[in-house]
Amino acid sequence: MSVAARPGTPGATRTCPHCKATILESASVCPACRGHLRYDDAAIARAKTAIQPLQIEGTISPPDGDTIYEYSMVLSIKNDRGEEVARQVVGVGALQPDEKRTFSVFVEMTEATGAKAKRRH
Numbered sequence: 001m002s003v004a005a006r007p008g009t010p011g012a013t014r015t016c017p018h019c020k021a022t023i024l025e026s027a028s029v030c031p032a033c034r035g036h037l038r039y040d041d042a043a044i045a046r047a048k049t050a051i052q053p054l055q056i057e058g059t060i061s062p063p064d065g066d067t068i069y070e071y072s073m074v075l076s077i078k079n080d081r082g083e084e085v086a087r088q089v090v091g092v093g094a095l096q097p098d099e100k101r102t103f104s105v106f107v108e109m110t111e112a113t114g115a116k117a118k119r120r121h
Helices: 041-048
Strands: 013-015 022-024 051-060 069-078 084-095 101-109
Touching: 069 101
Parallel strands: none
Antiparallel strands: 013 022, 051 101, 069 084
Protein backbone atom coordinates (compact mmCIF):
# COMPACT_ATOMS: atom_id res chain seq x y z
CA MET A 1 0.00 0.00 0.00
CA SER A 2 2.72 2.48 0.89
CA VAL A 3 5.75 3.26 -1.23
CA ALA A 4 9.04 2.22 0.36
CA ALA A 5 11.47 5.06 0.97
CA ARG A 6 15.03 4.66 -0.27
CA PRO A 7 17.71 3.99 2.38
CA GLY A 8 18.94 7.23 3.94
CA THR A 9 15.71 9.14 3.30
CA PRO A 10 13.06 10.05 5.88
CA GLY A 11 10.67 7.13 6.29
CA ALA A 12 13.18 4.48 5.16
CA THR A 13 12.76 1.19 6.99
CA ARG A 14 14.80 -1.80 8.09
CA THR A 15 14.21 -5.03 9.97
CA CYS A 16 14.82 -5.17 13.72
CA PRO A 17 17.57 -7.73 14.33
CA HIS A 18 15.87 -8.82 17.56
CA CYS A 19 12.20 -9.34 16.68
CA LYS A 20 12.22 -8.94 12.86
CA ALA A 21 9.59 -6.16 12.92
CA THR A 22 9.78 -3.49 10.21
CA ILE A 23 11.01 -0.30 11.89
CA LEU A 24 12.34 3.09 10.86
CA GLU A 25 15.94 3.01 9.71
CA SER A 26 16.67 5.91 12.07
CA ALA A 27 15.34 4.14 15.20
CA SER A 28 17.77 3.67 18.07
CA VAL A 29 15.27 1.51 20.01
CA CYS A 30 12.82 -0.90 18.38
CA PRO A 31 9.25 0.22 19.15
CA ALA A 32 8.03 -3.38 18.98
CA CYS A 33 10.45 -5.29 21.24
CA ARG A 34 12.17 -2.26 22.83
CA GLY A 35 15.56 -3.71 21.95
CA HIS A 36 18.41 -1.20 21.73
CA LEU A 37 19.86 -0.88 18.24
CA ARG A 38 22.55 1.80 18.62
CA TYR A 39 24.14 3.83 21.36
CA ASP A 40 25.79 6.72 19.54
CA ASP A 41 25.40 10.31 20.80
CA ALA A 42 23.22 11.35 17.83
CA ALA A 43 20.77 8.50 18.46
CA ILE A 44 20.55 9.36 22.15
CA ALA A 45 19.94 13.05 21.39
CA ARG A 46 17.30 12.14 18.80
CA ALA A 47 15.46 9.85 21.25
CA LYS A 48 15.31 12.70 23.76
CA THR A 49 13.41 14.87 21.25
CA ALA A 50 10.64 12.31 20.66
CA ILE A 51 7.07 13.51 21.08
CA GLN A 52 3.80 11.57 21.28
CA PRO A 53 1.14 13.66 19.53
CA LEU A 54 -1.43 10.85 19.77
CA GLN A 55 -2.15 8.63 22.77
CA ILE A 56 -5.31 6.58 23.16
CA GLU A 57 -6.18 3.95 25.74
CA GLY A 58 -9.43 2.09 26.18
CA THR A 59 -10.77 -1.00 27.91
CA ILE A 60 -13.33 -3.42 26.54
CA SER A 61 -15.39 -6.05 28.27
CA PRO A 62 -18.22 -8.22 27.01
CA PRO A 63 -21.80 -7.13 27.69
CA ASP A 64 -23.46 -8.76 30.68
CA GLY A 65 -24.33 -12.41 30.17
CA ASP A 66 -22.67 -15.75 29.59
CA THR A 67 -21.62 -15.16 25.97
CA ILE A 68 -17.97 -15.34 24.91
CA TYR A 69 -16.99 -12.56 22.47
CA GLU A 70 -14.11 -12.51 19.99
CA TYR A 71 -12.24 -9.35 19.06
CA SER A 72 -9.82 -8.13 16.39
CA MET A 73 -7.66 -5.06 16.86
CA VAL A 74 -7.10 -3.44 13.47
CA LEU A 75 -4.78 -0.50 12.87
CA SER A 76 -5.38 1.69 9.82
CA ILE A 77 -3.24 4.63 8.68
CA LYS A 78 -4.54 7.13 6.11
CA ASN A 79 -2.78 9.93 4.28
CA ASP A 80 -4.02 13.54 4.04
CA ARG A 81 -6.30 12.57 1.11
CA GLY A 82 -8.06 9.91 3.19
CA GLU A 83 -6.42 7.04 1.28
CA GLU A 84 -5.46 4.05 3.38
CA VAL A 85 -1.67 3.59 3.21
CA ALA A 86 -1.39 0.78 5.77
CA ARG A 87 -3.75 -1.66 7.44
CA GLN A 88 -2.73 -4.39 9.84
CA VAL A 89 -4.42 -6.77 12.26
CA VAL A 90 -2.47 -6.16 15.45
CA GLY A 91 -4.08 -8.79 17.63
CA VAL A 92 -7.05 -11.09 18.00
CA GLY A 93 -8.53 -12.99 20.90
CA ALA A 94 -11.59 -13.95 22.88
CA LEU A 95 -13.09 -12.57 26.06
CA GLN A 96 -14.80 -14.69 28.66
CA PRO A 97 -17.77 -12.99 30.38
CA ASP A 98 -15.62 -11.89 33.36
CA GLU A 99 -12.54 -10.71 31.39
CA LYS A 100 -11.37 -7.31 30.15
CA ARG A 101 -8.70 -6.14 27.72
CA THR A 102 -7.02 -2.73 27.67
CA PHE A 103 -5.70 -1.41 24.35
CA SER A 104 -3.15 1.38 24.09
CA VAL A 105 -2.23 3.14 20.86
CA PHE A 106 0.35 5.86 20.54
CA VAL A 107 2.23 7.59 17.77
CA GLU A 108 5.79 8.67 18.44
CA MET A 109 7.46 11.30 16.28
CA THR A 110 11.08 12.40 16.03
CA GLU A 111 12.62 14.98 13.76
CA ALA A 112 14.08 13.49 10.58
CA THR A 113 17.78 14.18 10.28
CA GLY A 114 20.38 14.04 7.54
CA ALA A 115 20.93 15.72 4.20
CA LYS A 116 17.72 14.31 2.69
CA ALA A 117 15.51 15.39 5.61
CA LYS A 118 14.51 18.71 4.03
CA ARG A 119 10.90 19.52 3.19
CA ARG A 120 9.74 18.38 -0.26
CA HIS A 121 8.28 21.02 -2.57
